[in-house]
Amino acid sequence: MVAVPRALYVHIPFCLSLCPYCDFVVLAGRAARGPASRVAETVRALHVELDLRADALAAAGVEAAPLASVYLGGGTPSLLSAEQVDGLLDHAARRFGLASDAEVTIEVNPGPADRGDLAGFRAAGVNRVSIGAQSLDAEVLAHLGRRHRPEDVADTVAAARAAGFANSNLDLLYDVPGQTPESWQRTLTGAVELDPTHVSAYALTLDDPEAEGLTGPVGDHLPVTPGARKWRSRARDGQDEDRAADEYATACASLAAAGYRHYELSNWARPGSESRHNLAYWRRDAHEALGPGAHAFDGVSVRRWNAARLDAYLAALLPAEGVAPCLPPGGTDRIDAETARSEAAILGLRLDDGITAESAAEPVVAAGIAWALAAGLAERIEREGPRIALTPRGRLLSNEVFVRLLPDADAV
Ligand code: SF4
Known part of the structure; x- marks a missing residue:
C-alpha cells in the first residue's frame, strides 16, 4: 500500500558560491549563472521528472489528492526566474493538484545577487520564504564563507514583506567556531526584531559524506572539495559541545520570551505558522521529491532518493532525440x-x-x-x-x- 503524497519537494542544486560546510547537493560558479549555466536544462529535466513520477504513482494505483505543500529548496532556488517558478508550480498543480490553501515555500539567499524576484515569486503563487540568514554577525558570516552581510538579511525580510509575503522563516546556525555567546545572543535578538513568523536554529554539523559512503554513483551527496575538507577539519577543532548546549538553551529562552512556540527540536513558530512541509516529514506523511539528491517517502515503508550527480540526472531525463526519458539513477530503502x-x-x-x-x-x-x-x-x-x-x-x-x-x- 502506498499513501497519497501531500507534500512535494523540488531541489534546485545551484548556488553562486559554495559554503565550505555545505552538505547539500549544490553546484556553484559557472554552473549557476552566465553562458555556461545549467539552470535552464535542470528546470527542463525537473518538468520531465515531475511527469514520470506522477505517471508512476498513477500506474501504482495511487489516486491524486491535492498537495498541501510544495517546497522549492536547494541550493538557491531564488536563482530561478519567476517564470521558471511559475512553470514548475503550474505543472505540479496540473499533475498532482494543489490545495487552495497549500503552503508554497521558496528558499531565498539574502545576498542582493541571489535574493531573486520576490514579487515575481509571490505572483507565481509562492506564499512563504525561508531566508538563509545563518547569523547576524558579519564576522561569523565571513567565517562561514557566506556571501551576504547582516544588513542583507534585514533588506530581504523587508523586501519579502513588501512583496506580500506574510510568512517568513529565518534559518540560523549555532556552534559555529568563533561565535561568542554574546554574538549568538545578538543574532537571536536581531532575528526577533525582524519579526519573522518562523525561526529554525540548527547546530553546525560537519559530517564527512565520503566517509559515510554517500558520494558514489547512486549516492545522495557530492564529494567534498579539498578546500572545504581543510576548512571543516579546522572548524571541527573550534566546536564545543558545552557551548553548543548553552547556545541551544539561549535560543530556547530568547525565542520563547518573544512568543515563539518551540514546536520542534530546532524550530520555533508564531502560532499557526508551523512549517507544514516539515511537519509532513516529522509525521511520516508520504512526500514526493524531484531533483538531484532529493528524497521521497511512500508514507509506509519505502524511502527513495535520486543520485546527487547532475550529469547522470540530466542524461536520464533529457536523453538524445528519439530516446525516451527515464527516471534518474538513485536508490531505495525498504523499512x-x-x-x-x-x-x-x-x-x-x-x-x-x-x-x-x-x-x-x-x-x-x-x-x-x-x-x-x-x-x-x-x-x-x-x-x-x-x-x-x-x-x-x-x-x-x-x-x-x-x-x-x-x-x-x-x-x-
Ligand atoms: S548557500 Fe546554502 S545551499 Fe548554497 S552552498 Fe551555502 S549552505 Fe549550501
Whole structure:
C-alpha cells in the first residue's frame, strides 16, 4: 500500500558560491549563472521528472489528492526566474493538484545577487520564504564563507514583506567556531526584531559524506572539495559541545520570551505558522521529491532518493532525440515494521506534542521510553489523550533518548 503524497519537494542544486560546510547537493560558479549555466536544462529535466513520477504513482494505483505543500529548496532556488517558478508550480498543480490553501515555500539567499524576484515569486503563487540568514554577525558570516552581510538579511525580510509575503522563516546556525555567546545572543535578538513568523536554529554539523559512503554513483551527496575538507577539519577543532548546549538553551529562552512556540527540536513558530512541509516529514506523511539528491517517502515503508550527480540526472531525463526519458539513477530503502515504529517514535518526539502513549508502548521503543521517563528526559502529557513528550532537558539531550529507541538499542 502506498499513501497519497501531500507534500512535494523540488531541489534546485545551484548556488553562486559554495559554503565550505555545505552538505547539500549544490553546484556553484559557472554552473549557476552566465553562458555556461545549467539552470535552464535542470528546470527542463525537473518538468520531465515531475511527469514520470506522477505517471508512476498513477500506474501504482495511487489516486491524486491535492498537495498541501510544495517546497522549492536547494541550493538557491531564488536563482530561478519567476517564470521558471511559475512553470514548475503550474505543472505540479496540473499533475498532482494543489490545495487552495497549500503552503508554497521558496528558499531565498539574502545576498542582493541571489535574493531573486520576490514579487515575481509571490505572483507565481509562492506564499512563504525561508531566508538563509545563518547569523547576524558579519564576522561569523565571513567565517562561514557566506556571501551576504547582516544588513542583507534585514533588506530581504523587508523586501519579502513588501512583496506580500506574510510568512517568513529565518534559518540560523549555532556552534559555529568563533561565535561568542554574546554574538549568538545578538543574532537571536536581531532575528526577533525582524519579526519573522518562523525561526529554525540548527547546530553546525560537519559530517564527512565520503566517509559515510554517500558520494558514489547512486549516492545522495557530492564529494567534498579539498578546500572545504581543510576548512571543516579546522572548524571541527573550534566546536564545543558545552557551548553548543548553552547556545541551544539561549535560543530556547530568547525565542520563547518573544512568543515563539518551540514546536520542534530546532524550530520555533508564531502560532499557526508551523512549517507544514516539515511537519509532513516529522509525521511520516508520504512526500514526493524531484531533483538531484532529493528524497521521497511512500508514507509506509519505502524511502527513495535520486543520485546527487547532475550529469547522470540530466542524461536520464533529457536523453538524445528519439530516446525516451527515464527516471534518474538513485536508490531505495525498504523499512521493516519494527524500524518504522522506531522511526515514528523518534520523529514524533522531535515535536512538542510527542507521541501517543500507545505508540510509546510498542515493544521496540518501550524500554527506551521508560529509561527517558525515569531520567527526567521525557514526561507524560495530556493532549487529546495521554502522550509522551520530551522535557526541556530531554530536548537538550535528545540524541541520548533517540539512540535508545533504535531497533538495535540493546547494544547501548
Ligand atoms: S548557500 Fe546554502 S545551499 Fe548554497 S552552498 Fe551555502 S549552505 Fe549550501
